[in-house]
Amino acid sequence: MGQAIAFYTLAAFILGFAVLVVSTKDTVHSVLFLVLDFLFVAALYVLLGAPFLAVIQVLVYAGGIVVLYLFVVMLVNLKRPPEAHHDPHRRTTLGFGLAIAVLLELVVIGVYQTVGPVAAAVPGPAMPVTGNTEQVGWLLYTSYLIPFEIASMLLLVAMIGAIVLAKREL
Amino acid sequence: MIDHFVVPLLKILVVLNATLVAVTYMVLLERKVIAWAQSRLGPMRVGPYGILQPVADAVKLMIKEDITPVRADKWVFTAAPIISMVPALIVYAVIPFGPEVSIFGRKVTLYITDVNVGLLYLVSVASVGVYGIILAGYASNSKYPLLASLRASAQLISYEAAVTLTLVSVILMSGTLSMVGIVNAQYTKHVWFVFAQPIAFVLVLIGGLAETNRAPFDLPEAEQELTGGFHTEYSGMRFALFFLAEYANMIVVSSVVTTLFLGGWLRPFPNVAALSFLGIVPSWAWFLIKSFVFLYIFIWIRATLPRYRYDQLMRLGWKVLIPLAIANLVVTGIVKVLWLGVGG
Amino acid sequence: MLLSAALFMIGVVGVMIRRNIIVIFMSIELILNAVNINLVAFSSQLQNVVGQVFAVFVIAVAAAEAAVGLGIILAFYRNKETVNIDEMNLMRW
Numbered sequence: 001m002g003q004a005i006a007f008y009t010l011a012a013f014i015l016g017f018a019v020l021v022v023s024t025k026d027t028v029h030s031v032l033f034l035v036l037d038f039l040f041v042a043a044l045y046v047l048l049g050a051p052f053l054a055v056i057q058v059l060v061y062a063g064g065i066v067v068l069y070l071f072v073v074m075l076v077n078l079k080r081p082p083e084a085h086h087d088p089h090r091r092t093t094l095g096f097g098l099a100i101a102v103l104l105e106l107v108v109i110g111v112y113q114t115v116g117p118v119a120a121a122v123p124g125p126a127m128p129v130t131g132n133t134e135q136v137g138w139l140l141y142t143s144y145l146i147p148f149e150i151a152s153m154l155l156l157v158a159m160i161g162a163i164v165l166a167k168r169e170l
Numbered sequence: 171m172i173d174h175f176v177v178p179l180l181k182i183l184v185v186l187n188a189t190l191v192a193v194t195y196m197v198l199l200e201r202k203v204i205a206w207a208q209s210r211l212g213p214m215r216v217g218p219y220g221i222l223q224p225v226a227d228a229v230k231l232m233i234k235e236d237i238t239p240v241r242a243d244k245w246v247f248t249a250a251p252i253i254s255m256v257p258a259l260i261v262y263a264v265i266p267f268g269p270e271v272s273i274f275g276r277k278v279t280l281y282i283t284d285v286n287v288g289l290l291y292l293v294s295v296a297s298v299g300v301y302g303i304i305l306a307g308y309a310s311n312s313k314y315p316l317l318a319s320l321r322a323s324a325q326l327i328s329y330e331a332a333v334t335l336t337l338v339s340v341i342l343m344s345g346t347l348s349m350v351g352i353v354n355a356q357y358t359k360h361v362w363f364v365f366a367q368p369i370a371f372v373l374v375l376i377g378g379l380a381e382t383n384r385a386p387f388d389l390p391e392a393e394q395e396l397t398g399g400f401h402t403e404y405s406g407m408r409f410a411l412f413f414l415a416e417y418a419n420m421i422v423v424s425s426v427v428t429t430l431f432l433g434g435w436l437r438p439f440p441n442v443a444a445l446s447f448l449g450i451v452p453s454w455a456w457f458l459i460k461s462f463v464f465l466y467i468f469i470w471i472r473a474t475l476p477r478y479r480y481d482q483l484m485r486l487g488w489k490v491l492i493p494l495a496i497a498n499l500v501v502t503g504i505v506k507v508l509w510l511g512v513g514g
Numbered sequence: 515m516l517l518s519a520a521l522f523m524i525g526v527v528g529v530m531i532r533r534n535i536i537v538i539f540m541s542i543e544l545i546l547n548a549v550n551i552n553l554v555a556f557s558s559q560l561q562n563v564v565g566q567v568f569a570v571f572v573i574a575v576a577a578a579e580a581a582v583g584l585g586i587i588l589a590f591y592r593n594k595e596t597v598n599i600d601e602m603n604l605m606r607w
Contacts, residue, residue: 034540048558050566055290060573063297065580072584076591151574158578165585
């Protein structure tokens, strides 16, 4: 019961902040709401029994990526926000309508899935370690080793790419 | 029921109060120590030997006029010191002051909670603390604080990477992320990690100095640089909050270094029975003594070393500390697999 | 699951409506987070840790994408002095 209350409160906060992220005129406020959103999502992860992922989310997402966004926002400090004038070429209401259509589709798919035959829950492979972090680590290093290595290569490439892109003269 | 709510609440109250008092007296301690290092006496007028100086400071800061720059972003301006202070305080939830003791006949653990990912929680909270500095500079709406805050936050995130990499080698040695587990690992391995990982110890110390904007890495807030750094526009209580946050961070780093490297609340040579007479000193006292030693070292370094220039600072972080941390990690991994066995 | 669908929709709305490209990127992060929430929810329901492993990968990829994307934005801004996505048209440089 308490868990349900916590979940709904967190969900309300997450969605609320998300709406604020996309609707605030001031970019810096937008970024701040994004941070708050990520923090609440991390709390949600703890509620769902994934403490390791929650801490990783705060560390990487809220602590690293959004700081990056904040930096770029400040370097690109605008006097006049791009939405200052109304652009007749942009059909905002159409965009809104399309998004609602996508949501309805997702909801229909979700309802269809739960009503139709449900695949039996596959319990995870028996793992010799207990504790959430250890389990994630075990899987990362045994069954999913190759994606792990590929991900690290990807991060290396992204790092080099970002540095090259942001240099003033090459 | 009581165990779930009342006891943690009491622990939080105790820790918070102790921290805030400790932080205010840190100010006095720093002024005294630096003064002694410079052959003078420091604050002596208020109270005997200047003991009541923090009270005078607190009163002064509270009655100062609270100025908000005209075109500053009011919400962010107010929130920035709070964002700086909160992470420094909530880290105390995972720092272990001692093992289980019985107080009033009830078994109580001397740490607020033992999260399974305690160390990672610490690092992530530290990375959220960067926001306070960035936002302070931005919200002041003037050139110098903005530049200084960008430099400060760049410094912080660079050293964060170095410190996190170093911490991974400590995790390798102890096999667990929980802080209490790390202290216990030092107990079962009969060695404080400072002896097993001297390079990691030095790296975390230097990184900790840089993370808390402490000398010799205190370029962002020095008065001679950029007219006072990211808190130029702050006055009164908000300024106090920033400084309290910095000292709280310093105490946190000392506690963390104590826990990770010096055995937390273990007495020296905990497995040698001949020295068990040292056990009359309670475990949390050992912890406080060791943390205090590090605090003293921090102040000592500030009184002694000159300041790093910004490019030297960044060069040190990226070109020296991170490669050293990675090398340390690789060596630790190799040694652990070859000699100590995977389960060791 | 409904939560992640709703978050996803908000992200999509953000991508389509705003003109500030940084906000568009942030909406993409929202979408990725929605996916992560979905993964973790399933992982907790099916008692299978694989979902969380995958979510870790998603976070790593999102970090890489954010870094490169922001680098592109910076390089673009230096040349064109704008973050308005309507004016960012390479075919009309």
